[in-house]
Amino acid sequence: xxxxxxxxxxxxxxxxxxxxxxxxxxxxxxxxxxxxxxxxxxxxxxxxxxxxxxxxxxxxxxxxxxxxxxxxxxxxxxxxxxxxxxxxxxxxxxxxxxxxxxxxxxxxxxxxxxxxxxxxxxxxxxxxxxxxxxxxxxxxxxxxxxxxxxxxxxxxxxxxxxxxxxxxxxxxxxxxxxxxxxxxxxxxxxxxxxxxxxxxxxxxxxxxxxxxxxxxxxxxxxxxxxxxxxxxxxxxxxxxxxxxxxxxxxxxxxxxxxxxxxxxxxxxxxxxxxxxxxxxxxxxxxxxxxxxxxxxxxxxxxxxxxxxxxxxxxxxxxxxxxxxxxxxxxxxxxxxxxxxxxxxxxxxxxxxxxxxxxxxxxxxxxxxxxxxxxxxxxxxxxxxxxxxxxxxxxxxxxxxxxxxxxxxxxxxxxxxxxxxxxxxxxxxxxxxxxxxxxxxxxxxxxxxxxxxxxxxxxxxxxxxxxxxxxxxxxxxxxxxxxx
Numbered sequence: 001x002x003x004x005x006x007x008x009x010x011x012x013x014x015x016x017x018x019x020x021x022x023x024x025x026x027x028x029x030x031x032x033x034x035x036x037x038x039x040x041x042x043x044x045x046x047x048x049x050x051x052x053x054x055x056x057x058x059x060x061x062x063x064x065x066x067x068x069x070x071x072x073x074x075x076x077x078x079x080x081x082x083x084x085x086x087x088x089x090x091x092x093x094x095x096x097x098x099x100x101x102x103x104x105x106x107x108x109x110x111x112x113x114x115x116x117x118x119x120x121x122x123x124x125x126x127x128x129x130x131x132x133x134x135x136x137x138x139x140x141x142x143x144x145x146x147x148x149x150x151x152x153x154x155x156x157x158x159x160x161x162x163x164x165x166x167x168x169x170x171x172x173x174x175x176x177x178x179x180x181x182x183x184x185x186x187x188x189x190x191x192x193x194x195x196x197x198x199x200x201x202x203x204x205x206x207x208x209x210x211x212x213x214x215x216x217x218x219x220x221x222x223x224x225x226x227x228x229x230x231x232x233x234x235x236x237x238x239x240x241x242x243x244x245x246x247x248x249x250x251x252x253x254x255x256x257x258x259x260x261x262x263x264x265x266x267x268x269x270x271x272x273x274x275x276x277x278x279x280x281x282x283x284x285x286x287x288x289x290x291x292x293x294x295x296x297x298x299x300x301x302x303x304x305x306x307x308x309x310x311x312x313x314x315x316x317x318x319x320x321x322x323x324x325x326x327x328x329x330x331x332x333x334x335x336x337x338x339x340x341x342x343x344x345x346x347x348x349x350x351x352x353x354x355x356x357x358x359x360x361x362x363x364x365x366x367x368x369x370x371x372x373x374x375x376x377x378x379x380x381x382x383x384x385x386x387x388x389x390x391x392x393x394x395x396x397x398x399x400x401x402x403x404x405x406x407x408x409x410x411x412x413x414x415x416x417x418x419x420x421x422x423x424x425x426x427x428x429x430x431x432x433x434x435x436x437x438x439x440x441x442x443x444x445x446x447x448x449x450x451x452x453x454x455x456x457x458x459x460x461x462x463x464x465x466x467x468x469x470x471x472x473x474x475x476x477x478x479x480x481x482x483x
Contacts, residue, residue, distance in 0.1 A: 003239065006239065006242045008210075009209060009210065010207050010208065010209055010238075010242050010245070011207070011208055011210045011212075012169065012205060012207055012234065012238045013165050013167075013205070013206045013207070013208060013215055013218075014167035014168070014169075014170075014172070014173050014203060014204065014205055014234060015162070015163050015164060015165035015166070015203075015204040015218075016162075016163045016173060016176065016177065016202070016203055016204070017160060017161070017162050017163070017201065017202040017204070018160070018161045018163075018177060018200070018201050018202075019129075019158050019159075019160050019161075019199070019200045019201075020069075020158065020159045020160075020184055020189070020190040020199050021157065021158055021190060021191075021198040021199070022061075022062050022065045022066075022156075022157040022158070022159055022189055023065070023190060023191060024059055024062050024065070024157055026059060027043075027048065027059065027156055027157065028058070028059045028062045028099075028126065028127075028128050028155060028156070028157035028158075029047060029056030029057060029058060029059065029128060029155060030045050030047035030056070030057075030155050031045065031047075032044055032045045032048055032155065036193075036196055037196075040148070040152060041149075041150055041151055041152060042152065043152040044152065048094070048151060048154050048155045050095030050096070056282075056284055056285060058083075058285060059157060063106070063126070065157075065159070065189040066106045066107065066159055067106065067107075067290065067294075067295060067298050068187055068298050069107065069124060069159055069183075069184065069189055070106065070107030070110065070124055071295075071298065071299050071302060072183050072184075072187050072302065072305060073107065073111070073112060073121050073124065073161070073183065074109075074110040075108060075109050075110030075124060076107070076108045076109050077108075077295050078104065078106075079289065080104065080287055080288065080289055080290065081101060081104045081105055081125075082101065082104045082281060082282070082287040082288065083100070083101055083126075083281075083285045084099070084101060084103075084281055084282055085098070085099060085100075085279065085280055085283075086100045086102070086277045087277050088130070088277070091133060091147070092130045092132060092133050092150075092151065092154065093130045093154065094151065094154065098127060098128060098130065099127065099282055100125065100127035100128070100160075101125035102125075102279045103279075105123045106124065106125060106126055106288075106290075107121075107123060107124035107125070108123055109121060109122070109123070112163075112179050112180055112183070113179065113307060114172060114175045114176055114179055115175060116172075117166070119164065119166045119167060119172070119176045120163065120164030120166050121161060121162070121163055122163065123162050124159055124161045124162065125159070125160055125162075126159060127157075127158050127160060128154070128155045128156065129154065129155065129156040129157070130153070130154055131150055131151040131153050131154035132149075132150045132152075132153050133147045133148070133149060133150075134147065134149075134150060136148055153197075159189070159190075161180065163176065165204065165215065170230070170231040170232075170234040170235050170238075171231070173203065173234055174231050177201055177227065177230060178328070179306070181194075181199060182306040182327065182328065182330070183305060186303055186304070186306055186309075186330060187302065187305070188303065194226050194227070199225075200224065200225050201223075201224050201230055202220055202221065202222050202224070203221040203230060203234055203237075204218045204219070204220050204221075205219055205220075205221065205234055205237040205241070206218035206219070206241070207238060207241040207242050216241070217251040217252065217253050218253060219251065219252075219254055219255075219265070220254070220255045221234075221237060221256050222257055222258070222268065223258075226260075229258060229260050232258075232260075232263055233265060236265055237256070237265055240265065252270075253270070254267055254268070255267075255270075256268055306327050309323075309327050309333060310323040313327070313346070313350075316347075317347050318346060318350050322351075322354060325354045326354065329358075329368075331367045331368050331369050332353055332357075332358070332361075332367075332368050335353070335368050335369070336350065336353055338375040339378055339382075342379035343379070343383075344382045344383070345382065345386060348382055348385070348386070349378075352378075352382070352395075352396075352399055353368075356396050357373075357399060357403065360400055360403050371403045372402065372404065372405060373399070373403045373406065377402060377406070378399070380408070380409045381398060381399060381402065382395070384409060384410065384413060388469065389413065390413055391466055391467060391468070391469075391470060392470075394413075394467065397466075398412055398413070424472065424476070427460075427468055427469070427472060427473055427476050428476055428480070430464060430468070430473075431460060431473070431476045431480045432480060433463070434456055434459045434463065434477075435456065435477075435480055435481065438456070441455055441456070442481065445481060446481070453481075456477050456481070457470075457473065457474060457477060460473055460477060
């Protein structure tokens with residue numbers, strides 16, 4: 001059965017569990033630092049190591065970030081939430097259990113808007129992250145001969161955001177995670193660096209015949225950490241489960257691992273249900289009472305959300321596409337906002353940021369804040385363009401140079417003699433020269449081939465090295481051609 005036939009007969013059902021590391025300075029229950037990239041096992045304490053007699057102390061900032069996220073996701077924030085012990089016997093979790101939230105999470109319900117619908121949020125709950133296993137040594141039965149444990153990540157605050165099974169394609173799943181990542185980044189609770197593992201997704205995928213109401217048996221794909229991998233893993237799992245059903249077999253509920261190199265999933269373990277974790281209330285942490293006053297205070301501090309920013313940009317005359325391009329690059333969008341305060345033309349600024357500047361950033365694999373282009377200098381360049389001091393082509397050339405050097409826009413124009421030529425007599429001379437050099441094109445133009453007008457303008461611009469005043473040049477060439 002071809003993939004097209006599979007998708008004609010069967011429907012995939014997708015729910016995602018996204019784990020977002022919160023940008024707190026310290027861990028959720030311990031005073032250890034939570035910075036990424038430190039030397040292994042240098043951010044640990046007796047609490048992180050689960051030593052006898054230690055007690056957790058809840059990080060208030062992690063709670064604030066949890067509430068802020070819930071508000072951004074249209075969730076309800078209950079007056080009370082509590083923490084639970086989840087029995088978790090892994091080498092990278094020293095206590096032998098994880099402190100998480102079970103039946104009373106910090107956020108309940110909510111939704112995220114994607115292009116064609118709302119994706120429901122079941123819940124979002126706070127918990128601590130586990131450490132990290134580094135597999136090393138010569139290849140053995142499981143691909144390595146030993147594993148090293150780095151506990152720097154253990155105890156880092158996580159917010160697990162659980163969606164409803166509302167997605168029906170890998171494209172919807174990708175867009176949902178992209179939108180969620182944007183929200184978390186704009187409100188400042190997570191850096192969203194998938195490659196560093198600070199945001200990871202578990203995908204629950206099942207298959208059913210189209211029109212069937214009951215869900216199929218799901219498989220959970222663990223810790224997918226790129227948008228492309230997420231889509232590939234979902235598509236692979238859809239085909240795998242469909243083939244099992246077509247052969248008369250039954251899909252087994254299990255947890256599977258994604259191998260990006262082979263493009264396949266493989267069985268990791270039978271899927272546990274809640275009772276397998278033996279949850280019980282965390283005895284060392286009192287239930288948390290959250291006041292309405294604190295929630296309102298946090299709500300008032302809410303930054304502008306991506307969707308709100310897109311609406312504002314469209315109100316300034318940008319297309320929905322251009323607004324989305326800007327908002328999807330947060331550093332660039334914030335740079336754009338600062339430029340707007342300096343009075344730049346929104347459409348012109350957007351064109352430069354989405355065009356020449358975006359191309360440069362992509363080629364250099366950098367962010368706009370890491371270049372030498374300041375907001376003030378960018379605004380100065382655009383004002384030179386607006387006044388007609390320089391042409392659009394010259395401005396495009398200069399912005400790339402300024403990104404590299406940081407040189408003042410006005411001084412650069414002066415030094416290189418790039419001001420627009422608006423001398424009528426000089427431009428008339430250029431126009432006559434071009435017309436005399438191209439008699440065949442002149443005859444064709446006068447014979448009705450109006451589109452050749454652009455040819456003469458292009459040749460004149462080339463002659464003036466892009467410095468001619470476009471409006472004046474067009475008028476002069478038209479006049480000369482009509483003689």
